[in-house]
Amino acid sequence: MSERYDAVIVGAGHNGLVCANYLARAGRKVLVLERRGIVGGAAVSEEIAPGYRASTASYLISLLLPDIERELELARHGYKVLPRNPSSFTPLPDGRSLLMGPDAELNRREIAKFSTRDAEAYPRYEAWLTRIAEALEPALEDIPPELLPLPAHVRRRGVFEQLRNLRRALRFHRALKKLGDDLPTALELLTGPATPILDRWFESDALKATLATDAIIGAMSPPSAAGTGYVLLHHVMGVAGGARGVWGYVEGGMGALSTALRRSAEAAGVSIRVDAPVAQIEAQGGRAVAVRLASGERIAAHAIISNATPAVTFLQLLDAAALPPAFRAAVTRIDYSSAVMKINLALSDLPDFRCMPGATVGPQHRGTIHISPTLEYIERAYEDARRGEPSRQPVIEMTLPTSVDTTLAPAGHHIAQLFVQYAPYRLADGSWDEHGEAFAERCIDAINDYAPNFRASVLHRQLLSPLELERRFALTGGNIFHGAMSLHQLFGFRPVPGWGDYRTPLAGLYLCGAGAHPGGGVSGAPGRNAARVLLQDL
Template sequence: MAKSARYDAVVIGGGHNGLVCAAYLAKAGKRVCVLERRGVLGGCATTEELWPGYKVSTAAYVISLFLPQITRDLKLKEQGLTVLPRTPSSFTPLPDGRSLLMGPDAALCQREISKFSSRDAAAYPKYEALLERVAAVLEPVLNESAPDPLPMPKSWRRIGISKKLRDAQKLWRMHRAMASLGADLPAAVELLTGAARPILERWFESDVLRATLATDAIIGAFTSVSSPGSAYVLLHHVMGEAGGARGVWGYVRGGMGALSDAIAKSGEQLGVEVRREAPVHSIHVHNGKVTGVGLEDGTQIDAPIVASSVDANLTFQKFLDPAVLPEAFAAAIANIDYSSASMKVNLALAEPPSFSCLPSTGVQPHHHGTMHIGPTIDYLERAYDEAKFGRPSEEPILEMTMATSVDDTIAPAGKHILSMFVQFAPYKLRDAHWDDIKEAFADRCVAKLAEYAPNVPGAIEHRQVLSPLDLERVYGITGGNIMQGAMNANQLFSFRPVAGWADHRSPIGGLYLCGAASHPGGGVMGACGKNAAEEILRDVW
């Protein structure tokens, strides 16, 4: 058996949330060890040199929601973090030769939307203003642990008076913030709980604008734009400031792994020990309290605190002996929805896409942001309809970015990396296995792009295909769900990961969740890690 070691806290998983949690604990003077299964840090926020000279953000690819407070607290800019804004930020080509280009420039949006509807051009600033008002109310909620307001049975959890008072204060602050919305409150409730399609159809008449905005509501989710809850992600369009201004999404210079590397450097300077290629085998418990972890190579690491940044399924159903968990809690964990239908295709290109609607050579402004293949809202619906029966979409939705349009550090001179995020590729297939069909489905995606940019197939020099099954295998995310659990209303806020345990704690003393399986959920925010560290420090030191 390998030699044992002891720390104040162990963090399972070296994704961005785990690294943030570890850094904050170390900042408070604790001896912390991060255990990462892979040889590279970052989890889904990682950069890998897949081909000589190509530094690819293999999974996550843009940043906006990352908390500015974390950047300041951990001095990430001093560690080399640079975010490159994307302007313009959105481009939707159409089969009829037209296109829609949008971004933070209000005048540009006005001109572009007016090509399709003067009414929509007038409505769009009002729509954005509503989203910004609601987002301003919501953002503080992301910056602290969620309350547990439900009257759960005492057999489920005994909550002390101090937590009850803290939760009451959080709920009162939320009440006052919601009251500040005034007449916008019903619209805010619909944005938080309703479906994206009816909202967008009331606001706008042009299908291309509806479809462009609706794509944001379903990326990373196995849901329809007509499903309740899909509207919530529309708010992400105006949230976050990591891109340099509110709602501006950016690229991390050097790839998404540069963010994780900056957090890791900050943590290591604070005393965090990071172990790569150190897969956890089990979490050890004695008399209802965590005592440490065991690694697959037999190493034993003792610690009174274990913070897990992997999902709830791995934490509670793989690493723990089921007998140590209360039956009701274990049942609730087993019922978490991990439905997913996302696939990632990374392409190395000899030249940028030249769209038939906007022929070009070299990098042009429309290459800077997200390029959408999904021309109508019915197109988005049909793609989902096929997937819900266990079949990959015949006409997939493509959300593409080309970070090399603004970052010259990640590919050889004159070459480009096209990141293609694909919907819908259901994890559970009806009549096939992903290992057998993923390359053919990737061919279908490239062929669909070629309908709009005919030069792409001939420009491809290298290709990586990550099916939902590959996402699960490589990144350790159950069902290939990039959010560590579906972001449905019943799995958000006070219900994440399960009702009664939304504050990062668990029935096992000293065992916490610090990843996207906890509030506020998926996305490169860092909030899960920061909030968890605050609760750990509140409890123990």
């Protein structure tokens, strides 16, 4: 049997590395185990063809907590964010287009092409979102309070734990109080659909469709569905891109962030092993005591922290008898509905858009390119997915990181990253293994309609269907958030009601991944919070 650790972390995704780092800096002996041969989970940079590197899954940065960046000294370990300006480009079928970004004057001019009223309203809309985000951020980054009067058999809390929960509840109440007159609309944003909110603010469909993509990314919901307002807010919470809601590229791809986290963790004393898949979490006497690798090796620890999804953690790695039946049943009810596909392409040329021609890097290439011209287009794409069909007109967010980062491809060549919405995990007819390539062709055609040179420029492609996202990254259901970001699966309800504080019913077992509060995105918050809770318990 190998040596004993204070903590063993299952999975070297960014949250696992953040958690390990904070534990080691507090003097704990930590081991991180990763089943793949590379750290980072879904935040990795990998070669898709000789000389071409893409951010395989996660591809932009904004939500990473500034405190984590500073406290873990990530810049010293090679982490660098490249800002994008403009940050958004929406080509339209009628030959017009909409550019947006951190430049207020650019936004005013561009939006005014469609609506003078919207151009005047947009700064107020941004200020409104900013006020809500700034008021709620401390609560969203905190360990969530348990606000429900749960019976003792669901969760028994000691005196100190009850006091800590009360303090967190008071902090949450103070955050809500700060909203003042914004509270009613903030509650609507947190619980309601995005479409009526956008309709209230704006009249231009081009602007509303551009903004609505933030409400649906990673979700199996249309913008008209309840809960998409929160996803909209979630995507404007971060400032790592240089300004609130402005997403940036990590130089060298998202894997450079994970590499910086690894270097920082190892400098703090963390041991990291790759190609070390965990097959089982062992429990004895009502406590997690060890992990057993697929090789048969057993590693004991005072605490086991899982960066895997709740489904993998509780339903695959643990024996059913180790958990209370009611808790295990609640885990089986977690919604992993998702409908996303990632397609990475190596290009010989930049897309030359009809509405804004140019064969060299221009403002239309730097930001996220939206192929979703209207709200109705997005709703139709969702309806196809609801029936179990790949969208006939897919919603696509395309980024060209080589427009600002020359480290990813040979000189003059480029990387395109397509994040495609409404590719349902389960198809009504067949599977993605059969239909994936045809759908990728459909996506390329959709872009080619706006940039006629696009198809001819594609040299290589990497297709990650929802099934492949699950296989490669252990993302249950292909869900990039480790579970849908719906109201009944947020805050103290994540992963299930009563267990929002990163602890689990099995003593010594904790969650630190996106399946815990505050959810998905490369924020590091679940990892940091899990470390704080564990340090209280150790």
